[in-house]
Amino acid sequence: MTTRKILDIDFSRIDTDRMRLNVGPQHPSTHGVLRLEVELDGEVVTNVIPHIGYLHRCFEKIAENMNYQQVIPYVDRMDYISSMNNELPYVIAVEKLLGLKVPEKVEYIRVIMAELNRIANHQIAIATFGLDAGAFTPFLYLFRDREYILWIFEKATGGRLLFNYFWVGGLANDVYPTFKEDVLNIVKQVRKTNKDIEELLIYNKIFIDRTANIGVLPADVAINYGCSGPMLRGSGVPFDLRKAEPYSIYDRFDFEIPVGKGEVGTVGDCWDRNIVRMREIEQSCRIIEQAIAQMPDTGDVQSAIPKKVRPPKGEVYFRCENPKGELGFYIISDGKDKPYRVKGRAPSFVNLSVLPEISRGYLFADLIVILGSIDIVLGEIDR
Amino acid sequence: MNTTEIFELLREKFKDAIIDLVDNPPSDSFINVVPEKLFDICLELRDNPEFDFDYLMCLSGVDFPTNLQVVYHLYSLNKKHKIVLKVTVPKENPKVPSVERIWRSADWHEREAYDLFGIIFEGHHNLIRILLPYDWEGYPLRKDYKEPETYHGMRVPY
Numbered sequence: 159m160t161t162r163k164i165l166d167i168d169f170s171r172i173d174t175d176r177m178r179l180n181v182g183p184q185h186p187s188t189h190g191v192l193r194l195e196v197e198l199d200g201e202v203v204t205n206v207i208p209h210i211g212y213l214h215r216c217f218e219k220i221a222e223n224m225n226y227q228q229v230i231p232y233v234d235r236m237d238y239i240s241s242m243n244n245e246l247p248y249v250i251a252v253e254k255l256l257g258l259k260v261p262e263k264v265e266y267i268r269v270i271m272a273e274l275n276r277i278a279n280h281q282i283a284i285a286t287f288g289l290d291a292g293a294f295t296p297f298l299y300l301f302r303d304r305e306y307i308l309w310i311f312e313k314a315t316g317g318r319l320l321f322n323y324f325w326v327g328g329l330a331n332d333v334y335p336t337f338k339e340d341v342l343n344i345v346k347q348v349r350k351t352n353k354d355i356e357e358l359l360i361y362n363k364i365f366i367d368r369t370a371n372i373g374v375l376p377a378d379v380a381i382n383y384g385c386s387g388p389m390l391r392g393s394g395v396p397f398d399l400r401k402a403e404p405y406s407i408y409d410r411f412d413f414e415i416p417v418g419k420g421e422v423g424t425v426g427d428c429w430d431r432n433i434v435r436m437r438e439i440e441q442s443c444r445i446i447e448q449a450i451a452q453m454p455d456t457g458d459v460q461s462a463i464p465k466k467v468r469p470p471k472g473e474v475y476f477r478c479e480n481p482k483g484e485l486g487f488y489i490i491s492d493g494k495d496k497p498y499r500v501k502g503r504a505p506s507f508v509n510l511s512v513l514p515e516i517s518r519g520y521l522f523a524d525l526i527v528i529l530g531s532i533d534i535v536l537g538e539i540d541r
Numbered sequence: 542m543n544t545t546e547i548f549e550l551l552r553e554k555f556k557d558a559i560i561d562l563v564d565n566p567p568s569d570s571f572i573n574v575v576p577e578k579l580f581d582i583c584l585e586l587r588d589n590p591e592f593d594f595d596y597l598m599c600l601s602g603v604d605f606p607t608n609l610q611v612v613y614h615l616y617s618l619n620k621k622h623k624i625v626l627k628v629t630v631p632k633e634n635p636k637v638p639s640v641e642r643i644w645r646s647a648d649w650h651e652r653e654a655y656d657l658f659g660i661i662f663e664g665h666h667n668l669i670r671i672l673l674p675y676d677w678e679g680y681p682l683r684k685d686y687k688e689p690e691t692y693h694g695m696r697v698p699y
Contacts (some may be wrong), residue, residue: 211672216658219681239662257567381595384646397618472568475599475614475625488601488612501601511649540672 160264176204179522181208183212184496187290187526192510194529201521206514213540221500226252226467227326229500234320236379236502237538239282241312242268242275243480244322250405251476251487252326255469264328265407265459270341270449271323273442277348278307279481280435280442283388283533287432288359291368296359303351306344310337313437319423327461345443352439360436369432370423373516373528377426383512386505387483388438389532392418399479411448413441428531435533442503466495482506482533504538542622544570547592555582571612571625579628580638580664586615586624587643594618594624597640600650602658604683609635609660630660639665657682 181195191212197205217236221229233248234241246268253260285300308318314333315323323330359365375385377393384400390397398415400408418430418439469491477486483505490499508533517528548562551572558578564570574582586594598614613626616658628637630683641647651662659680662668670677679686688697 211670211674214672216681254567334596382645384597384644395618402621470568472565473571474567474569477598484598486599486614488599488614499601499603501599502598503601507649508646511646 159397165305181525183209187529189286189530189534190389192534192536192539194513194525196522196525198522203517203520203522203525204473206517206525208510208513210510210536210539215541217406217502217541219498221497223496225346225465225495226469226497229497230325231322232319233502234322235537236266236504236541237480237482237485237506237535238319239535240275240279240481241319241321242271242323243279243478244485246406247322247476247478247480247485248487249324249326250478251474251489252469252477253466254465254474255472255489255491256326256463258327260328260461261457261459263454264459266449266453267329267459269364269370269406269408269411270322270453271311272445273445274307274310274341274344276442276481277439278304280439280465283435284355284359284432287428287527287530287533288365290424290526291365293359293362293365296355298356299351299358303348306347310340310344313337313340322480325460326467327463329459332459338453341446341450345446348439348443352436355436360433366422366429368527369428369531372422372423372428372520373531375426375512375516379515380426380512383515384508385483385512387480388431388434389483389509389512391415392434394418394420394430395523399477399484403477405476408445410452411445413444416441428527431531431533435481468493468495477503480505482535482538483509502538502541504541506532506534506536506538508541510534510539542591542620544572544624547624548572549624550591551582551585554585557634559584569625571627573627573629576628576630576637578639579626580643582626583613583640583643586606586683593620595619595644597644597646597650598623600647600654602654602682604658606684608632609658611637612662613640621648635660636663637661638663639668641665656680 177198181194181196183191183193195207198477217232220232222384231243233244236244281300281304285297288296314320315321375393377395380390380393394417395419396415416434418425418434422429471493473490475486475488477484485505486503488501489497492498517525551559560573562572570590573664586592594615594617596618597615598616601612603610611628616623621624630637637660639651651665654660655668656670656672
């Protein structure tokens, strides 16, 4: 057996070429059709250039050719895993332009549906983040629970992902008779699974090693880049639109804003962003329980408004706390039955732009984890 | 602070660069400013502790029959107040100073406005198309846009 000859080379003097690598657009780790142009120095990421637009469906142009009500199905298709949350800012923005007030019962159903969808979204986010870090089992548990939530949506609206349920001035239809019991059962189930996930994933040594101190996003950078949602809260900024500017009836509920504290690493690392989502599920459960208790049983779910609404001339920018961050709609009305301009300010679009900033200097395998921790949906980025 | 107070303070400092305040509830009130002074105004809005606008919520381009507009929605996380700025530029020469160096979130928003409206943001470090292919022609969100017949041999309208 020959012993390996030890070479006498000064490695620091070797000039290696930087390598350019394309990740995507068809790659399981990019969560959709995103292409990352990665510049590598050996195994270390020196630069990342995200290329987006593969899923561009001209939402803003289509919206200019539709009635205000007809835009809602297109809004669903922006962030297709939290459609209820997408509809909320849009319908509230149009209602604000019209000066409409919706019935009490509608507000409660909207909040319950939005929070259920927030749970479903965070479950996907945590599950796929676990997958990116190499944990397969939590994915199965979380997708099973998400399925129960989708059953409620299916029973109430007829759709599993794309609902067209919130209408301007009300809802498409009332909820079914056993809705309250179903929702409370789900809340119980979600809490139970959350406990399992904490043991399986969150406080798992391997998972902590993969995610702590990785992709650190300082608070001032997050604010300057316009990050919102769990991205911003993970960096320790307690900013939640449901508290800062309570819309709908969120001021009636008692809940907390979880923030990243750097429990296992640095404030603003991937683990912090993930734990914020985890704790937000619990807060959503609390909101749902309070809303179910306060919700009136009777009442109309549709205001008497015509199919074609004509808001007066004006403009409005309305934003809501989406599971991914601040989703805003900027709508300009020129007094006709179609909007003059609709701009969707998508949270993923803004959050993704910080990726080059937080992934430089980490290993290539960490880049995948960092991207997973941002929780992007390409339907929303490309619109 | 509400928009009127911010408008008065800005008027004192920038004089004629602040054109007017449009307040017409229930629609949002906004301040029209001249494009030449936009960068200085934005810098003042971010760095003056009285304003403290550290968060650019949204930046949108709008196409009106005679001109193009860029709308800035600003927010302050500490002071919890917001403001809307608007600049209007002619269609023949749509040049607006870039605020990308003030709020980095403007980077992609400005690229999007360039992509879909053809507004040139002067001083932007990388003003290229973002949503459409790099060799696309025309600016689709303009009201008079006609889509091309073919793109690389593929039929576009269907």
